Amino acid sequence: MGVHIVMDRSGDTRHEFDIADARAVALAERRFKELTGKGFRAVALAKDGGSGRLMGRFDPQVEETLFIPQLQGG
Amino acid sequence: MERAVQILRALLRRALGQSAEDAPALVDVTIESAAEPRLWVRFSNGYRTSAPLLPQDCFACCERHSAWDVESLRRALLGEARHIYAQMLQEEAAMRERQRRTWVAEQMRRLGRGIAQSLRPRREALRFPVFGGRSYLDERRTEAHERGMRLLKDNLSPAQLQQLNRYGYFEVIGGKTGKRYRIRHGRSMNIDQLDKNGRRVCGWCFFPEGNLVTGDVMLAQKAALELFEVDALKIANKMW
Numbered sequence: 001m002g003v004h005i006v007m008d009r010s011g012d013t014r015h016e017f018d019i020a021d022a023r024a025v026a027l028a029e030r031r032f033k034e035l036t037g038k039g040f041r042a043v044a045l046a047k048d049g050g051s052g053r054l055m056g057r058f059d060p061q062v063e064e065t066l067f068i069p070q071l072q073g074g
Numbered sequence: 075m076e077r078a079v080q081i082l083r084a085l086l087r088r089a090l091g092q093s094a095e096d097a098p099a100l101v102d103v104t105i106e107s108a109a110e111p112r113l114w115v116r117f118s119n120g121y122r123t124s125a126p127l128l129p130q131d132c133f134a135c136c137e138r139h140s141a142w143d144v145e146s147l148r149r150a151l152l153g154e155a156r157h158i159y160a161q162m163l164q165e166e167a168a169m170r171e172r173q174r175r176t177w178v179a180e181q182m183r184r185l186g187r188g189i190a191q192s193l194r195p196r197r198e199a200l201r202f203p204v205f206g207g208r209s210y211l212d213e214r215r216t217e218a219h220e221r222g223m224r225l226l227k228d229n230l231s232p233a234q235l236q237q238l239n240r241y242g243y244f245e246v247i248g249g250k251t252g253k254r255y256r257i258r259h260g261r262s263m264n265i266d267q268l269d270k271n272g273r274r275v276c277g278w279c280f281f282p283e284g285n286l287v288t289g290d291v292m293l294a295q296k297a298a299l300e301l302f303e304v305d306a307l308k309i310a311n312k313m314w
Contacts, residue, residue, distance in 0.1 A: 007282065007290045010157045011221025016149070017140045024140040043297050049231040051249060051300040066229075068294045069286070073311040074262040074279035 002060060004031060006040070006067040025060045032058040032065070039070035076138075077131040078113075079154055085115045086159050088123045090166060097166065100159045103152040105144055115155065160217040222289025229293055246296050248303040255299050261291045263313065265299075277313035280306055 004015040015031060017024040036042055042055040045064040055065065082103075090097055098117035105127065106112045113127040132147060139150035227235055234244035243258040245268070254268040255278070265278040282294040298306035 005225070007225075007284070007286055007294065009218060009285055009287070010160060011218040011287055011290065012225055013157070014153060015139060016146065021140075021142070024142070027140050041297075041302065043301060045229055049229050049234065052229075052297060054301045066293075066297070068297060069282040069284045071280050071294070071298060071306055071309050072283050073309050074281055 002028060002063060002065070004028060004035075004065050004067065005045075006035065007069060019060045028060065029058045035067045040067040041070075042067055076134040078127070078135040078151060079158070081113055081125050081127060081131060082115070082151060082155050083158055083162075085113065085123050085125055086155060086162055089115070089117050089121055090162060097163055100155055103148060103155050105148050105151075107144060113151070156217060164216060216287075219287045219289070222287035222291075222293075224289070226289035226293040226296075230296075234296075244296075246299045249300045250303040253303075257292055257295050257299075259288065259292070261286075261288050264292075265295060265310075278307060278310040279313060280310035 006013045017028040043066045044053040044062040046052045098119035101116045104114045111127050112124045114124040116122050141147040141150045237244040256266040258264040263279045267275045281291045
């Protein structure tokens with residue numbers, strides 16, 4: 001089971017998908033491309049609270065992907 | 075709007091109608107599989123309410139959440155319900171706040187400024203506006219804030235979590251330069267760059283777009299410094 005965690009005003013929105021289900025994986029990939037196309041950065045979360053990994057392309061094997069909106073200076 | 079979401083909204087509105095002053099917390103959403111399936115919503119004060127849920131009501135929601143069995147759909151609807159209910163509570167609180175302010179203004183006009191000042195509740199002193207025109211206390215109350223902090227805490231290392239709980243900040247090491255940064259509890263102007271002795275060298279200000287809650291902002295700052303430090307600092311404003 002994979003999950004996409006998208007940061008938003010509600011805290012986060014989670015989209016779970018079964019990696020054995022080709023349709024669900026295709027939808028997840030489409031979501032990945034849409035979000036990264038909008039400027040979100042995708043981070044594969046590490047289990048132990050470590051640094052994680054910046055994702056350039058969709059990887060269905062990643063258990064938890066965090067989507068961070070574009071940054072702005074304050 | 076999706077039919078399933080409309081049904082959820084109607085059910086949640088019933089709970090608010092039951093006790094608008096002290097709204098109960100949302101506990102669970104269940105789908106009763108029977109001859110006529112029903113969607114049930116349960117609240118912390120024991121109140122339960124339901125409505126019929128037809129398969130065609132769920133198609134759009136199933137599609138959007140990739141939920142193709144009852145349990146996944148239930149989880150998806152629970153997530154939706156939490157989101158919608160948090161928004162409804164916020165709107166409810168904002169409306170009550172407006173009504174209260176109108177009442178206070180009326181009292182001030184009647185009693186005169188001096189007396190009204192002395193009647194003002196003390197907690198008002200803690201209300202100061204943050205981004206989006208909401209107040210500090212309002213934000214703390216929302217479920218969104220709690221979700222954000224939970225997400226942050228789930229993704230800190232044990233040492234960072236201990237620092238956050240004890241001091242209200244945590245330190246990260248820049249992924250590219252190896253520099254030390256301290257991320258303090260906050261949503262802007264909350265990053266200090268430290269020298270090798272832990273003294274502040276300068277401050278940095280950057281945060282994700284979208285008026286996110288504190289936990290999300292701090293987690294985004296941590297990830298940015300650890301994974302794309304140079305890009306983040308190019309966008310950031312430096313403060314001495």
